[in-house]
Amino acid sequence: MTDGRSSSQTAAPLPPGTLVAFYGDDYTGSSAVMEVMSFAGLPTVLFLGPPTAEQLARFEGMRAVGIAGIARSKTPAWMDEHLPPIYDVLAGLKAPITHYKVCSTFDSAPGIGSIGRAIELAEPRLGGAWHPLLVGAPALARYQVFGNLFAAIGGVGYRIDRHPVMARHPVTPMDEADVRLHLARQTDIPVGLVDFASMKAGHGDRTLAEECRRGARVLALDVLDEETLAEAGRLIWAHRGERLFAVGSQGVEYALVAHWRQAGLIEPAPPGRRAPPCERIAVVSGSCSPITARQIDFALDHGFEGIRLDAARAIDMRAWNAEIDRGIAGARQALGEGRDPIIFTAAGPDDPAVPALGTAVEAAGVAMSEVNARLGDGLGRVLDAVVREAGLQRAVISGGDTSGHAGMALGLYALTALAPLAPGAPLCRAHAGNAHDGLEITFKGGQMGQPDFFWTAKQGGASNR
Template identity: 65%
Template sequence: MTPGRDDRIKSGHDGEKGRALPGKPLPVDGATAAPDRRRSARGLPEGLLLSFHGDDYTGSSAVMEVMSFAGLPTVLFLGVPTPERLARFEGYRGIGFAGVARSQGLDWMDRHLPAVFRTLAGLGAPVAHYKVCSTFDSAPHVGSIGRAAELAVPLLGGKWHPLVVGAPEIARYQAFGNLFAAGPDGGRYRLDRHPGMSRHPVTPMDEADVRIHLGRQTSLPVGLVDCVSMKRGEADAALEREIARGAAIVALDVIDAETLAEAGRLVWERGGERVFAIGSQGLEYALVAWWRKAGLIPEAGEASLARAGAAERIACVSGSCSAVTAGQIAAALEAGFEGIRVDAALAVDGRAWEGELDRAAEAALAALGAGRDPLVFSALGPDDPAVASMRTAVESSGVPVEAVNDRIGAGLGRLLDRVVRTAGLKRGVIAGGDTSGHAAMTLGVYALTALAPVAPGAPLCRAHSDDPAHAGLEIALKGGQMGKPDYFRAAKRGSAQG
């Protein structure tokens, strides 16, 4: 539904509603405090700066985090909002809609995404962003980034479409078009050799070059502005060459703070009055880096970041199969969380799955009654026998894997909802990029705003709900690759630092 109100959201409110004030040029990478030699000739307009649609819920909250903690208030709606709900956040600088496209096929995308993109177009933000995972999770048949781009371009337009995936803040790097990510051991891996992403159960990465990977999903030509061109001051010329060659999508390398800000400059200065961009939260990191470098927004200090305070009790659910999440679960159990395993293979049968959820919910409530924090999980990493067991069950049942994934996510959401309501909890965590979307939709929450940083890409959020049971809920949506080993404990204490 397209909002039935003035297309431009006005700014100038206090508290949660408002905008950042322009600051003076600030040092970048040790440079002296002087304007950049290519300082922006384009200021920040009043009102809405950015609209976005995320292909899963955890990634969507990461965009909100980057913008909000840079002093640019941003709201994330769990679905396309009604005009009345949208009006409650008048004055915000970023507006986003979370979705579940990452776990869906092409037919689903064709049915659902055009309406979302029409709504983004109606908001009239200078930058419209289709947000994807920082590990570029996608395939031609499921979560196709290419198909999403094909649906968005006719509605959101633009001469060219930036693709920004690298984000050093979360250990994602793109060099000469190839994407690298940190592994659970702290090493940096090309994605097709990454210990987790190369073996992802739904979208395994067998190609690290984003141009080739994306080219398998769309006929839109994909170009590149590489990091050498950026560091030599030749990025503008490189961009013009790629556009002249017919590139519709242009990937921008990001390997460090310098190339991050340069990517932001290209998007903001060379994208035109309206630009449709694709990428991870690296796009927002890049824009914020350029806006700061150009003196358009002030530098954000650590002291400005809020802490939520510690929760007496917390409930967590995880449908993630990543090694990173497995390490976080292990650390939480060592710290006294009560681990409760659910058999996800039972999700091929609706009745059996509901029985399994009832058992797990009762165990979670018993743990809370005994003074322990429940952590319900379906697997401990990609090598857990439960992963193979579920795959076998799906193949034997004939039930589409997408339907089973939906059932698992929604079921974990109902479980969390039951535990939170019964025990009167005010804080929870949902782990797993695909899981979080389906789980969050069952909680009766219609929007999230950033509350406190816990880990880059996975903040603690304030829930907005018309349901009194969840109106004050604090919740974190954690992607499989996000966070340090103590993530669940950090979410309980309400901050990254002890």
């Protein structure tokens, strides 16, 4: 593939300063971007809200700067109010690439987590002659072929609209595999495609130009393997212009890193990091994923103490506060008896707690989004109390939407990466203006990690087990 390509002999050095500025539409996905860049030797900081000037100054010299958010669980009206000021902060960083990070399963809907609305709000502020849309990431077993998204689970690949988890997502089920058609439900911005066949034939630049001439402003880039991953990164970097707004999973950063390495612009992957084991760890989980359910089962079989909270009690704040207190007491007792507490609201999509919550929400006439926010905040309050009382040094928050609300309850303002645990879920160091400064924490999406993930987090990495 030689059409228009740079090589290690001709590629210009990477410019100084921030290379990538990004906003993640949930906390777990945001930390995944930080993981890709940091472990490629490109220092990265992730702020858990718009940073102050003082906070930015503390992390001067970072090659990537991100802001974690909760847009994935919010309405377009919420986006209209909250995203523009965040985009203005990102624009001020003057990075050549600004990235709106979405989940690698692309789950979204016109009324919740609208990726289309996020793009519409970004265009006038973050610019660019075109907007790459890159979701595939082979490291996560995510693949895009002729615009259709596939994801593997348990070693078996599924088209995303037939995926046993994402096709049944309780809020944003994926019933369309073609990312162009899925996005078209959320915006009128024309979407085109640079397919893997043209990439492998060396015609990627030509296809991109033709699609732009036809009026496409968002260009989906197929990623099937490491070759197309690097080529997607080259297309983004070579055609970035003065600035470029990109949309996609951490596949955007995987692609850029693959191209930069191939072009000799950064060093080969540095040796893997790991953290030392910790004596005790606490886990909170609001995930309904079957993957998380298997992780909970594994943890319970290996010495963790399970403490179930009744999510339906979040309908009433007085009842929910009492449930939170019960969770704290249970965790306190477990730690006192030498066991690691794992506080959860559901064990997979087939847990009776899931339909029970839906029935309770419908009967009470409250918004599910409000109840989900209470659940995340409550799990965060449990973790806050447990970590403070027991002086814990390490913790895990499981669940994409849960992580955002729970993270805010802890009062953290930034994260930096410490060690890999599983693709998309690194162990991080927390930065805070309270007792949690220095806490080692992982924000784990529901689809991430092997069954022994919580055990691995306690051990500091799979290589320690």
